[in-house]
Amino acid sequence: MSDLKKSLTERLALAIEKTIGVPPPAADVEASFEIPREERFGDFSSNIALKLSREHKRPPRALAEDLKKQLEEGLKDPPLARRVERIAVEGPGFLNFYRTRAEQASVLERIEKEGERFGRSAPEKKKKILLEFVSANPTGPLTVAHGRQAALGDSLARILEFCGHRVTREYYNNDEGVQINTLGQSLAFRVKQILEKDAAREMPENYYRGEYLVGIAKEFIKQFNPKPPHPKDFEEKCRIFARDKIMEGIQKDLKDFGVAFDSYYSQEILGKSGRVEKTLETLKAKGVVYESEGALWFRSTDFGDDKDRVLKKSDGSYTYLTPDISYHHHKFERGFDELINILGPDHHGYIARLKASQEALGHDPSRLRVLIAQLVTLFEGEKQVRMSTRAGEFVTLREILDEVGRDAGRFFFLVRKFDAHLDFDLALAKSQTPDNPVFYIQYAHARIESIKNHHRETSGAAPSADSSERLTNEHERRVLRLLSQYREVVIAAERTLEPYRVVAYLEELAAAFHKFYAENRVVSDDAALTHARMRLVTAIQTVFRSGLGLLGVSAPLKM
RNA sequence: GCCCCGGUAGCUCAAAUGGAUAGAGCACAGGUUUCCUAAACCUGCCAUCCCAGUUCGAUUCUGGGCUGGGGCACCA
Numbered sequence: 023m024s025d026l027k028k029s030l031t032e033r034l035a036l037a038i039e040k041t042i043g044v045p046p047p048a049a050d051v052e053a054s055f056e057i058p059r060e061e062r063f064g065d066f067s068s069n070i071a072l073k074l075s076r077e078h079k080r081p082p083r084a085l086a087e088d089l090k091k092q093l094e095e096g097l098k099d100p101p102l103a104r105r106v107e108r109i110a111v112e113g114p115g116f117l118n119f120y121r122t123r124a125e126q127a128s129v130l131e132r133i134e135k136e137g138e139r140f141g142r143s144a145p146e147k148k149k150k151i152l153l154e155f156v157s158a159n160p161t162g163p164l165t166v167a168h169g170r171q172a173a174l175g176d177s178l179a180r181i182l183e184f185c186g187h188r189v190t191r192e193y194y195n196n197d198e199g200v201q202i203n204t205l206g207q208s209l210a211f212r213v214k215q216i217l218e219k220d221a222a223r224e225m226p227e228n229y230y231r232g233e234y235l236v237g238i239a240k241e242f243i244k245q246f247n248p249k250p251p252h253p254k255d256f257e258e259k260c261r262i263f264a265r266d267k268i269m270e271g272i273q274k275d276l277k278d279f280g281v282a283f284d285s286y287y288s289q290e291i292l293g294k295s296g297r298v299e300k301t302l303e304t305l306k307a308k309g310v311v312y313e314s315e316g317a318l319w320f321r322s323t324d325f326g327d328d329k330d331r332v333l334k335k336s337d338g339s340y341t342y343l344t345p346d347i348s349y350h351h352h353k354f355e356r357g358f359d360e361l362i363n364i365l366g367p368d369h370h371g372y373i374a375r376l377k378a379s380q381e382a383l384g385h386d387p388s389r390l391r392v393l394i395a396q397l398v399t400l401f402e403g404e405k406q407v408r409m410s411t412r413a414g415e416f417v418t419l420r421e422i423l424d425e426v427g428r429d430a431g432r433f434f435f436l437v438r439k440f441d442a443h444l445d446f447d448l449a450l451a452k453s454q455t456p457d458n459p460v461f462y463i464q465y466a467h468a469r470i471e472s473i474k475n476h477h478r479e480t481s482g483a484a485p486s487a488d489s490s491e492r493l494t495n496e497h498e499r500r501v502l503r504l505l506s507q508y509r510e511v512v513i514a515a516e517r518t519l520e521p522y523r524v525v526a527y528l529e530e531l532a533a534a535f536h537k538f539y540a541e542n543r544v545v546s547d548d549a550a551l552t553h554a555r556m557r558l559v560t561a562i563q564t565v566f567r568s569g570l571g572l573l574g575v576s577a578p579l580k581m
Numbered sequence: 582g583c584c585c586c587g588g589u590a591g592c593u594c595a596a597a598u599g600g601a602u603a604g605a606g607c608a609c610a611g612g613u614u615u616c617c618u619a620a621a622c623c624u625g626c627c628a629u630c631c632c633a634g635u636u637c638g639a640u641u642c643u644g645g646g647c648u649g650g651g652g653c654a655c656c657a
Contacts, residue, residue, distance in 0.1 A: 056597055059604075069600060075637080082637075113601035114638070159657070201657055317655050328584075328653080335655040342657045370585050371652050396586065397651075438594070441586055443650065445593065450607090454620060457607060465620045476617040514597075526595070529605080540613090540622040559617095581620070 024509070027055060029101040030066060030119060037092035038070065041085070042078050046070075057507060061500065064110070064118035065126070071115040082115030089117060126499065127490035129506040133561040138568050141508045145186045145516075152353050153179050155364035156276070156283075157194040160269040161205045162232055164419040166398045169279070170444060171364045172419070173435035173574070174395055176281040177521040178362070180572045185516045190358070193283045194349060197265055198290040199342070205230055205268075206261025210252075212239035213260065218250060238267050275419050280428055280574050292345055292352075301348035301383070302333065310382045320347075325378035325387075343372075347379040354385045361390045362519065364440075370394050393519060395440045403449040426451040429575045433460040436521045436573055459529055460575065463566065466532040468581040469539065470563040477545045477556055489550040493558055497538035501558060504531050508565050512572070521573060528569045535562050 031052050039045040054070035071086035078085070090109050096102050097109070105125040110118045133140045155175030158168050179189045196202070208229040215223070216239055225231055242248070242263050248256065276283070292298065302318075305311050310321045316336035320343075323330055333344045353361050365372070373394075377387040400407035400417055407417060422431045430451040437459070438444045454461055493502065508527065515523040544555040570577045 053598065056600095058601085059596070060601085063601070067601090072600070072637080116601065161657095196657070199657070315655080319655095332655045337655080339655090341655065346657095367586080367651050368657095369652085374584090394586075394651095442594085443587075447593085458620080459606080461620055462606095465618080469618055469621085473617045480617085510597095526605090533605085536621055537623095539617085543617070545617055581618080 024506075025101075026105055026121070026125070027066060030068075030106075031055065033093055033096050033102065034068060034070065034089070034117075037089045038074070040092050041088045042074065046074070057510060058116075058118065061503060063112065063116070065121045065503065065506075066119040068117045068119075069115075071111075071117060075115065083111060086111040086115045086117050093117075123491055123494065126502045126506070127493055129502060130490055130557050130561050133505065133564050134557070137564060138571070140564060141512045141568055142184055142186065143509060143513060147359075148186050148188070149359040150188045150190075150357060151182055151360045151362060152190050152192055152356070152358040153182070153362045153364075154192045154194055154353075156281075157196070158272065159196045159201050160265050160272060161201050161230055162268065163234055164272055164275050166400060166417050166419060166422060166446065167366055167395075169419040169422055169431065170398050170435040170440075171366070171395050172276060172279055172281045173432045174393075174440050174521065175364050177432070177436055177524075177573050178364075178519055180574060181512065181515050181521060181524070184512065184572060190285065191281075191283045193286045194346075195269065195286050195288050195290075197269070197288050198293060202261060202265055204228060205264050206257050209235055209239060209242065209260040209264040210257045212236055213242055213248065214250070214252075216240065216243060217248070234268075234271075235264065238264055241267065275423070278423055278428065279419060280432065287349065289345055289349075292349055297352060298340065298345050298348040301351050302344065304351075305333075305347075305379075305382060308382055308384075320375075320379065320382070322375045322378035322382075325381045327374045327378045331375050343375060343379070346376065347383075350376065350380055350390065351383050351385075354380070354383075354389075359389065363390070363392045364395055365392060367394050367396050391519070393440055396443045398435070398444045398446050401445055401447045401449070403447065407448070422448075429464070430458070430460045432574050433525070437525050439520050439522050459525075461581075462536075463528050463532040463570065464576070464578055465581055466535045467563060467566040467570070467577045468579060470535070470559045470566075471579040473544050473559055474556075474563075477552070480545060481549075481552065489554040490557065492551050492554040495542070497534070497541055498555075498558060501531075501534050501538055501562060504534055505561055505565060508569070515572075524569050524572050528566065528573075531562065531565065531569075535559070 031048070034054075035046055035048060035051045038051070050073070051068075051070060054068040054073060056067055056069075058064055058067040071082045071089060074080075075082040075085055090111055093109050097106055104122055107120045107122045107125075110120070112118050136142070153175055156164070156168050156172050158164055164172070175191065179191050182189045208225075208231075211225060211229060212235045216236075242260065245263075246259065302311070305320065310324060311333065312319050312321060317332050318334035319330045320333050321330050331343055332341050333347075334340055350361065369392075373392045376392070377390055380390055381387040419431075425448055426434070434446050434451050435444070450458055451460070493499070504527075511523055511527045515521055538558075542555065544559055545552050567577045
């Protein structure tokens, strides 16, 4: 909350007390403030009169007028003096606050002073957060779906860090289990296929059929020179080889996508640590585990799940859930205040049981937040690009990187809120035209750099006086207003865990800048005006750099 | 059948805990450059799935319907 908003909140609370006799809850007053959608409704707006009118049986406009009178008393003195120009009652009973010009322009000073830290705010509570994302099984290359999760997770981490939290980016590596075994068998099959020229044999339905295993098979042959008949450990060798090769590829893709994990948490190591058994014992001790039909069950229905879940199958092996429970238990034990998981839509049924398990273990389930990133549909212009994992064909993250590059890729993955389906138009992302929002924003940033260069070459000394009061036309006011909203946007993105808010903001700022630029010369004969406008565009550039940084998109100086 | 996410302009999406005349971009039609990058700008056109309810006020909340996607394992 900005200090002006805070002062207004306090003043308004006092005014309410004087007008209706009782002090209102501070939270209600604060919540009544918003930044109006439209500029003509002022810089801040409160709907408190509308809210109070029912309870106090007074028409909202009349009530608002009374509050306005009380508030106007305070405009002559600090902290509101020279900051609030006027207060108006508008619409059905909104109280609208209009800042003075000096106050509007004061954001420039703040940006100059704070630089890239501008927009940061001290969180109410600084949290230690574990953000788990991607966590794709190392059975094949990363797909577009993982791309979205990677972009989302990394950007979220940047936003949370910007807001003062400590974030650990973690990848849970499912490096053992049924799927990895199948992967090993699939590679063994491919190797034999090559060595024994046995291409006619049908690959079993459940095997990983993607072409990428053929390449890995060739590498395997080159390295080990295996000869039939294959020894007993052949398949095991294949399993390890395939798994590790694929994981290498995944890590390379992530690196090239600009996503760096702080840690990779191995399911295999977890299994060997004895932690899973310990967690199971803990659950047993809590009395939430029972035996039935030869299997071991978790009574998750006690914690709001639809049905109870099997922990240990009747064949003695664990389900996927069991080590995962242990893993999340360990996350809490490692001292994180909050856990955030980003999962694909196929996992949504999984959330309830995972939360149930953590509650059973004595953790507050609300400290585990699971974000479901909805599916991505690829388009090439109008035409949908079909993906089918089963046939072993899918569009990979690598292809996105090769086709549209890192910046456009990341940007387009972030452009919608994560719980909405995403249409990703490859043709648009590739295009270098004004319809492409990435270029639109980056171009604005580069254009400002160009103005700065021009200014450096043509202008002499800067005027000493503060000339920001010269920024009065509609474009300049619009930009100033947007700049002062940046902080609120970042805070909203932090609260909702939605980076797309930053995207939308940057698009708006870019539009405002381009419009300003089209109508106004920055560098002119008027030294004071030039100075003021240089400050303005420099401030815009700072915010672009900051905002693009939160998305993990570069801010080029030249295009 | 149950659960989750959706349904807003021709298309893709916004809209703060229920607020003011529902905003953008694309597409379409037209226009703008002696000047800091035309990768830009300007003008015009077009919308809340349906039916009730709550409310001073509903895209937002409630109920019912229609509709798109995903999920409902001793798979991972």
